[in-house]
Amino acid sequence: xxxxxxxxxxxxxxxxxxxxxxxxxxxxCSAHHAQRGDxxxxxxxxxxxxxxxxxxxxxxxxxxxxxxxxxxxxxxxGDFLGMLTALGEATFAESATALTESxxxxxxxxxFRAVLNDHPQVTLAALDAVSNRLAAARQTVRELAxxxxxxxxxxxxxxxxxxxxxxxxxxxRISVPVTQGELASMAGTTPETVSRTxxxxxxxxxxATGRGTxxxxxxxxxxxxxxxx
Numbered sequence: 001x002x003x004x005x006x007x008x009x010x011x012x013x014x015x016x017x018x019x020x021x022x023x024x025x026x027x028x029c030s031a032h033h034a035q036r037g038d039x040x041x042x043x044x045x046x047x048x049x050x051x052x053x054x055x056x057x058x059x060x061x062x063x064x065x066x067x068x069x070x071x072x073x074x075x076x077x078g079d080f081l082g083m084l085t086a087l088g089e090a091t092f093a094e095s096a097t098a099l100t101e102s103x104x105x106x107x108x109x110x111x112f113r114a115v116l117n118d119h120p121q122v123t124l125a126a127l128d129a130v131s132n133r134l135a136a137a138r139q140t141v142r143e144l145a146x147x148x149x150x151x152x153x154x155x156x157x158x159x160x161x162x163x164x165x166x167x168x169x170x171x172x173r174i175s176v177p178v179t180q181g182e183l184a185s186m187a188g189t190t191p192e193t194v195s196r197t198x199x200x201x202x203x204x205x206x207x208a209t210g211r212g213t214x215x216x217x218x219x220x221x222x223x224x225x226x227x228x229x
Contacts, residue, residue, distance in 0.1 A: 004054060005022045005026060007077065012128070014125070016121045025119070034104070035101055036099065039097055040058060043091075045091060047092050048108060048109050049108050049112075051080065051096070053078065053079050053103075054104060056101055056102025057164055057175070058074070058081060058097060058099060073159075074160060076163045076164045079163065081096050099178075151226050155187070156183055157183070157216065160214075164176055165216075172215065172216045183214075198214075205218060205221075207222065
């Protein structure tokens, strides 16, 4: 229970609520566990719930017209997913898949509306959270339109660092396995371009890679490299 309450307190939507009211909000959600590769929901499923990540990480993918899944985002503890489609959209636009063993807190559409009725500050926080998501989406569109492939790869890494980065001895490790194909999907490029770029950044001692792991060894140097490109 204490872990669930802390997750709610750390989330952008429920964080503004007075801590004494969080136990009542917690009674309106249920915990769901997922192993790596499990689907939490699929694009096209009825948009009947809002989820908050309690543990682990999930990737959000959207089907494209050519039949491939495009990686839209990766979310970690405290993040919400399903957007707020539970308040208006009929179906989910994206699929949510566990990248690691994960746990999510699920609010049905009815339960979340009840929370909004009881706690108006959640409504404002939800609007802010959606606005931030839309701003991030617009930024991604600008990057895809104007930036080089290396800049887009760097920007994708920075987004992963922000949501899933773990500081270790002056370095930042991305705490979940991310394949070069997934990174390429986030950056709108090819796995081959990602491989060449990471090879150069390893040589320049900006990143270190292992089996499914990426560590930013020089965060400021990588930021400078992206800006210079």
